[in-house]
Amino acid sequence: MPPVISPSGHASSRRRTPAPSPEALRRLVPQALVVAFLAGGTSAFVASDKAVELNVDGVPRTLHTFADGVDELLAEEGVSIGAHDVVTPGHGDDLSDGDTVAVGYGRPLRLTLDGRHQLVWTTARTVEGALRQFGVRVEGAFVSVPRASAIARSGLALDVRTERSVTFMADGGEHTVRTNVATVAEALTRAGIVLGAQDTTSVGLGSFPRDGQTITVMRITAHEVVRDEPIPYDTVRTRDSSLFQGTEVVVRQGARGVRRVTYSLRTVNGVKQKPRELRGEVVRQPVTERISVGTRVRPTSVAGADGLNWSGLAVCESGGRAGAVDASGNYGGLYQFDTGTWRALGGSGRPQDASGQEQTFRAKKLYVQRGASPWPHCGRRLTG
Numbered sequence: 001m002p003p004v005i006s007p008s009g010h011a012s013s014r015r016r017t018p019a020p021s022p023e024a025l026r027r028l029v030p031q032a033l034v035v036a037f038l039a040g041g042t043s044a045f046v047a048s049d050k051a052v053e054l055n056v057d058g059v060p061r062t063l064h065t066f067a068d069g070v071d072e073l074l075a076e077e078g079v080s081i082g083a084h085d086v087v088t089p090g091h092g093d094d095l096s097d098g099d100t101v102a103v104g105y106g107r108p109l110r111l112t113l114d115g116r117h118q119l120v121w122t123t124a125r126t127v128e129g130a131l132r133q134f135g136v137r138v139e140g141a142f143v144s145v146p147r148a149s150a151i152a153r154s155g156l157a158l159d160v161r162t163e164r165s166v167t168f169m170a171d172g173g174e175h176t177v178r179t180n181v182a183t184v185a186e187a188l189t190r191a192g193i194v195l196g197a198q199d200t201t202s203v204g205l206g207s208f209p210r211d212g213q214t215i216t217v218m219r220i221t222a223h224e225v226v227r228d229e230p231i232p233y234d235t236v237r238t239r240d241s242s243l244f245q246g247t248e249v250v251v252r253q254g255a256r257g258v259r260r261v262t263y264s265l266r267t268v269n270g271v272k273q274k275p276r277e278l279r280g281e282v283v284r285q286p287v288t289e290r291i292s293v294g295t296r297v298r299p300t301s302v303a304g305a306d307g308l309n310w311s312g313l314a315v316c317e318s319g320g321r322a323g324a325v326d327a328s329g330n331y332g333g334l335y336q337f338d339t340g341t342w343r344a345l346g347g348s349g350r351p352q353d354a355s356g357q358e359q360t361f362r363a364k365k366l367y368v369q370r371g372a373s374p375w376p377h378c379g380r381r382l383t384g
Contacts, residue, residue: 048066049064049065049066050064050065050066050067050095050096050097050098050099051063051064051097051098052064052065052073052095052097052098052099052100052101053099053100053101054073054077054079054100054101054103055100055101055102055103056079056103057103057104057105057125058125063077065095067095068094068095069092069093069094069095070087070089070090070091070092070093070094070095070101071091071092072095073095073101074087074101074103079103081103082105082106083106084106084108084121085103085104085105085106085123086103086104086106086123087101087102087103087104088101088102089101104123105123105153106121106122106123107121107122107123107124107125107130107151107152107153107154107155107156108120108121108154108155109121109122109130109151109155109156109158110155110156110157110158111134111158111160112157112158112159112160113136113160113162114160114161114162114164114208114210114211115161115182115208120134122134122151124151125150125151126147126148126149126150126151127143127145127146127147127148127149127151127156127158128147128148130151130158131143131147131160136160136162137162137163138160138162139163140162140163140178140180141160141161141162141163141180142159142160142161142180142181143158143159143160144157144158144159144160145158161180161181161182162180162211163178163179163180164178164179164180164209164210164211164212164213165177165178165211165212166178166179166187166191166209166210166211166213166215167213167214167215168187168188168191168193168214168215168216168217169214169215169216169217170193170216170217170219171217171219175191175192175193176191177190177191179209181209182208183205183206183207183208183209184201184203184204184205184206184207184208184209184215185205185206187209187215188201188205188217193217195217196219196220198220198221198222199217199218199219199220200218200220201215201216201217201218202215202216202217202218203215218268218269219268219269219270220266220267220268221266221267222264222265222266222267223264223265224262224263224264224265224278225262225263225265225275226260226261226262226263227260227261227263228258228259228260228261228283229258229259229260229261230256230257230258230259231256231257231258231259231282231284231285231286232256232286233254233255233256233257233286233287233288233289234254234286234288234289235254235288235289235290235291236288236289236290236291237291237292237293238251238290238291238292238293239292239293239295240292240293240294240295241294241295241296242294242296243292243293243294243295243296243348244294244296244297244298244358244361245294245295245296245297245298246294246298246354246355246357246358247293247294247347247348247349247354247355247358248291248292248293248294248349248353249291249292249294249348249349250289250290250291250349251290251291251292252287252288252289252290253287253289254286254287254288254289255286255287256286257282257284257285257286257287258282258283258284259280259281259282259283260280260281260282260283261277261279261280262277262278262279262280263275263276263277263278264276264277264278298357298358298361299361301364302361302364302365302367302368303368304367304368305364305365305367305368306364308364308367308382308383309381309382309383309384310360310363310364310382312381312382312384313335313363313375313378313379313381313382314334314335314356314360315381316375316377316378316381317334317335317336317375317378318333318334318335318336320334321334322334322352322354322355322356322359323352323353324336324352325352332350332351332352333350333351333352333354333359334356334359334360334363335351335359335360335362335363335366335374335375336375337351337359337362337363339351341366341374342362345362345365345366346362346365347362367382
């Protein structure tokens with residue numbers, strides 16, 4: 001029988017292929033396992049690879065990584081994170097294909113905002129971005145550096161004065177200005193208010209004007225006056241055994257001194273203020289008054305004059321008042337002595353200044369010398 005030709009043109013053999021031997025099977029199985037492992041490992045390798053974007057401080061780059069999380073990625077790329085740096089997604093977050101990881105470096109900002117100093121941290125890379133981050137109103141504000149200025153990682157010193165509303169009470173009216181100046185003095189200038197040589201304000205001219213603050217302008221006039229003021233004198237009393245008890249003699253009359261004082265007299269907004277002493281000098285020293293005080297025991301009787309009605313005579317002459325003085329000023333005391341008679345009887349000073357006991361004693365002595373004649377109208381009371 002002729003051979004059968006296959007469509008391919010090759011002869012087809014009807015012989016059956018013999019089955020592999022057990023030894024051949026033992027060699028084939030390990031080879032198949034290796035091929036299967038390599039095929040499966042390639043699929044796992046492809047599945048673990050991730051394409052992510054890493055943006056470090058505004059510089060983006062796309063990379064492939066097998067990292068499972070954000071921390072692992074940053075460690076692989078050698079990106080160190082400080083206490084003030086910001087990472088999104090956050091630490092510990094998982095990483096997926098197509099994710100974007102952003103790192104913002106913290107920058108110290110020595111910020112003076114409306115006169116208040118503070119140290120703050122920002123991840124903004126420009127002054128304008130930092131001001132926006134802190135919510136600082138920049139319309140009409142003073143900023144010490146251009147807003148587009150970059151902030152280095154080492155930081156920046158920044159002075160910002162926002163626009164504020166300040167009201168001045170001056171010359172009977174209100175003057176409100178909006179300004180970003182640093183001192184009250186500058187704000188006064190912006191308000192068109194001029195201070196005189198002695199004028200001032202209710203707060204220091206160098207102080208920082210706050211938003212909504214009301215400041216009073218005080219118009220001041222001042223001049224000096226000189227006044228002579230008395231200096232009181234001291235009084236020294238000395239015991240004197242030559243004088244009867246109850247008797248005081250002025251040995252030296254006291255005199256007040258004089259102190260010349262210069263005062264500043266001010267008016268504030270038309271209201272007079274309490275005078276303020278500027279300087280003073282003593283132009284005349286006070287003179288101490290010296291008085292001798294009697295300690296001698298006074299006699300209680302005068303021979304020939306005891307037993308008479310001396311109280312009746314005193315009532316008639318002076319109304320019984322030891323300090324009485326007549327209208328002419330020449331006679332004084334209980335018995336209306338004149339000064340010459342009083343001193344002739346041993347009295348000192350004025351009779352009206354002596355005690356009633358001494359006056360009666362001197363009157364008895366006068367009676368012994370002249371009888372009742374010194375008292376022509378009231379003398380009869382002595383015996384009546």
